[in-house]
Amino acid sequence: MSGESDEEFRQFMRGRWPAMLRLAYGLTGDRGHAEDVAQAAFARAYASWGRVQRTGDPDAYVRRIVINENRRRFRKQRVAEALPGTLPDSGTVQAGPEDRAALLDALRSLGPRQRAVVVLRYWMDMSEAETAAALNCSVGTVKSQASRALATLRGKIVEGELR
Amino acid sequence: MSDLRENLNEALRAVNPGDPPVEEAIRRGKAIRTRRRIGVTAAVAAVAVLAGAGYPALTHRQAAPGPVTPSHKHVRVTDVPPGPHAPAGTIATGIIDGKAWQVTTDNPKTNGTPGQVCVGASGPAFGGSGLQPVCYQPPPVGAANPVGWESLAVPGDAQASTGQVGAGVSYVLVRLSDDVTLKLIPVKAYGTRYVAFASPPALPVASATAYLSDGQYLTSVPFNLPDGIPVFGQWQSPGQRVQAQVMRRIAAGSADGKAWAVEAHIGPWGACFVDTGLAAGQTTWACVDDSTPMGTQMLSLPGDSAGVVVGSAAADVRYLTITLTDGAALRVTPVEVGNQRYFAFYLSKGEAMVRRWTAYNAAGKQLASGKLG
Numbered sequence: 081m082s083g084e085s086d087e088e089f090r091q092f093m094r095g096r097w098p099a100m101l102r103l104a105y106g107l108t109g110d111r112g113h114a115e116d117v118a119q120a121a122f123a124r125a126y127a128s129w130g131r132v133q134r135t136g137d138p139d140a141y142v143r144r145i146v147i148n149e150n151r152r153r154f155r156k157q158r159v160a161e162a163l164p165g166t167l168p169d170s171g172t173v174q175a176g177p178e179d180r181a182a183l184l185d186a187l188r189s190l191g192p193r194q195r196a197v198v199v200l201r202y203w204m205d206m207s208e209a210e211t212a213a214a215l216n217c218s219v220g221t222v223k224s225q226a227s228r229a230l231a232t233l234r235g236k237i238v239e240g241e242l243r
Numbered sequence: 244m245s246d247l248r249e250n251l252n253e254a255l256r257a258v259n260p261g262d263p264p265v266e267e268a269i270r271r272g273k274a275i276r277t278r279r280r281i282g283v284t285a286a287v288a289a290v291a292v293l294a295g296a297g298y299p300a301l302t303h304r305q306a307a308p309g310p311v312t313p314s315h316k317h318v319r320v321t322d323v324p325p326g327p328h329a330p331a332g333t334i335a336t337g338i339i340d341g342k343a344w345q346v347t348t349d350n351p352k353t354n355g356t357p358g359q360v361c362v363g364a365s366g367p368a369f370g371g372s373g374l375q376p377v378c379y380q381p382p383p384v385g386a387a388n389p390v391g392w393e394s395l396a397v398p399g400d401a402q403a404s405t406g407q408v409g410a411g412v413s414y415v416l417v418r419l420s421d422d423v424t425l426k427l428i429p430v431k432a433y434g435t436r437y438v439a440f441a442s443p444p445a446l447p448v449a450s451a452t453a454y455l456s457d458g459q460y461l462t463s464v465p466f467n468l469p470d471g472i473p474v475f476g477q478w479q480s481p482g483q484r485v486q487a488q489v490m491r492r493i494a495a496g497s498a499d500g501k502a503w504a505v506e507a508h509i510g511p512w513g514a515c516f517v518d519t520g521l522a523a524g525q526t527t528w529a530c531v532d533d534s535t536p537m538g539t540q541m542l543s544l545p546g547d548s549a550g551v552v553v554g555s556a557a558a559d560v561r562y563l564t565i566t567l568t569d570g571a572a573l574r575v576t577p578v579e580v581g582n583q584r585y586f587a588f589y590l591s592k593g594e595a596m597v598r599r600w601t602a603y604n605a606a607g608k609q610l611a612s613g614k615l616g
Contacts, residue, residue: 090265097263102255111258119268126272128378131349131361183254203251216370230247 089129093122096139100146106199107150109188121145143204147214150196186236193217194229201226322417322425322440332432334362335439337425339401344368346403346439348432360435362393364403368441384409389453389461390438392475402471404448405439411455412436419446444471451475464511466530469519474530476512485511486533486581493553493578494587495520503589505551509533509581516542516553516587529553533583539563539602539611542585552597556584560602560610568598 100121104114125132125142132138187195193215200211201222208226212219318340325333325345332347344366351360361378382391389409396402408415408429415427415438423446427438442448447467454460461480465473479485488510495504503520514533531542537555556563556577563586566572577584590597601612 086269089269093265093268094263097265098260101260102258105258106251106255115261115264119264119271122263122265122268123271126269128361129272130359131363131378183250184258187251187254198247199251202247203255205248233247 085129088133089126092138096142097122099139100142103143103199103204104146104150105184106187106203107147107196108192109184109190109195117146117149120149124149144214147196147200150192183233186233189236190229190232193221194225194232197222197225198229198233318421318443318446320419320423320425320442320446322427324428324430334405334430334432334437335427335441337368337441339368339441339443342366342368344401344403344441346405346441348405348435348437350433351435352433360407362395362403362405362439364395364401364441368401368443369403370400381407386411387461388478389455390415390451390463390475392451392463392465392473394472394474396444396472401441401443402473403439403441404473404475405437406475408436408438408453410436411457412453413456414454416452416454417442418449418451420449421446442471447471448473453478466508466510466512466515468515468528469517474512474515474528476530476532477534479511486513489581491578491580493580493585494551494575494589496589498589499591503551505553505587507578507580507585509583514581514583514585516551516585518551531555533581537583539600540613541597541600551587551589553585553587554600556586556602557610558584559604560584561605563600563602565600566598568596 097118100118101114104117104121105111108114108117121142124145125138132141135141187198190198196215197211200206200214201208206214208219208222212222215222320337320339322335322337325336329336330347332349334346334348336343336345338344344364346362346364348363349361351358358380359378360381363377377393377395379393381393382388384391384407386409389412390406392404392406394402394404412429414429417425417427417440419425419442425440427440429436429438431437448465450462450464452460452462459480461478463475463478464485465475467473486509488508490506490508493505493507493516495502497503501520503518506517506519508515508517513530515528515530517528529542531537536557539555539557539560541552541554554563554575554577560577562574562576564572564574565588567590573588575586575588577586599612599614602610604610
């Protein structure tokens with residue numbers, strides 16, 4: 081890779097590091113893991129930087145690697161979960177401004193896949209289909225995981241666990 | 244009721260990102276590119292401070308050879324050349340257990356790196372999101388090396404192997420461990436002939452045979468990494484004597500709070516070294532051509548700041564001393580595996596690197612030395 085290309089990568093990473101780290105944090109729930117995932121994603125982007133630039137949207141490229149990196153990491157942890165029947169799909173949860181920082185704690189309490197669904201679906205604003213594709217699962221799984229995750233988050237707020 | 248998205252947005256914005264580790268990412272990126280290459284030679288990685296314990300507690304364990312261990316009997320795999328309406332750059336398509344895959348290459352004139360080729364794989368067989376494109380300097384192809392293979396994989400999902408094909412190759416037969424045979428017809432993409440195939444980790448690759456237009460053929464038996472990636476090395480003619488398969492652990496210990504162990508796998512592919520102490524889904528490895536005596540040198544496993552360094556030793560070398568840049572020193576003993584002798588040690592996170600090595604015979608006489616870095 082040329083020096084000019086290296087410098088372009090440096091500028092890109094400096095500019096996009098905060099967003100990718102926050103995405104990784106939301107997905108992993110752990111600062112150390114988030115830094116590992118984000119850094120690994122940028123490293124992989126660097127390894128194919130010419131190709132990444134030609135996509136015209138390196139941000140989307142690295143974001144996808146962050147999601148994939150996280151998926152690879154939690155693949156080993158996941159356990160089989162039965163799908164419930166009819167599930168609501170609500171993107172709201174009761175939390176006042178004073179609870180927002182503590183919302184991260186509630187997010188951390190979710191399982192890896194539920195946490196990823198919440199972050200991709202409700203923070204990244206991905207559709208159910210996009211979320212399913214990103215997590216390599218069915219739309220039904222996204223719906224069920226989202227419903228369970230939201231129920232858990234609501235429960236914690238109602239029970240005052242956020243405070 | 245407040246919107247979850249707003250709450251998440253504000254909560255995550257409160258996360259202080261700190262300084263971006265740009266140089267570390269670049270270094271790791273370079274290591275990724277290096278790891279993808281077959282045939283690591285005597286290059287030495289920038290490695291770091293030696294942690295006190297755990298090096299190199301050599302153990303000797305002779306194990307049954309054979310990187311190919313069929314473990315799945317009901318996986319259906321196909322491989323077909325792209326149809327007339329396939330997108331430009333498509334090398335091959337196929338199915339693994341009902342899940343489709345495609346392997347494609349970019350136009351080398353527009354991929355931005357002269358001399359490199361970029362290969363990617365996509366489809367449900369690769370977990371939906373596909374494999375990130377890999378750009379690499381293709382190995383030369385010719386009479387002795389009819390296919391220049393490159394492999395990439397998502398740990399736990401399928402692997403994809405693709406290769407530039409010499410002009411004289413009519414087709415390539417790839418045999419998987421359950422006796423499934425894939426016939427690969429070379430496809431011309433952007434002026435270069437390629438073949439490609441994909442296979443699941445449960446079906447390691449047993450061999451690839453390139454059939455030439457003059458009726459001759461050459462066979463390559465790969466080493467299969469723990470995550471299912473085949474590493475192709477040497478090609479053999481019919482009747483040519485091949486290296487017997489031997490596996491031996493050449494060093495093991497613990498450092499940075501984790502166990503490490505290096506196994507040397509000798510066979511028709513050459514000599515491959517794998518750090519078996521890493522977590523599932525991670526593999527650090529290097530393969531070298533061992534067809535000629537390697538003498539005493541470092542054969543590094545390039546990677547992150549911490550990791551295993553592997554070296555070879557001449558026949559009369561009994562031990563080596565390794566001096567690090569911080570002045571620390573360690574002593575390693577080579578182990579005979581196949582026709583060569585190898586050693587390994589672990590360097591953990593920090594700033595020190597290997598500075599120099601010195602080899603001694605059984606009488607303590609200095610035989611050779613070298614500087615690194």
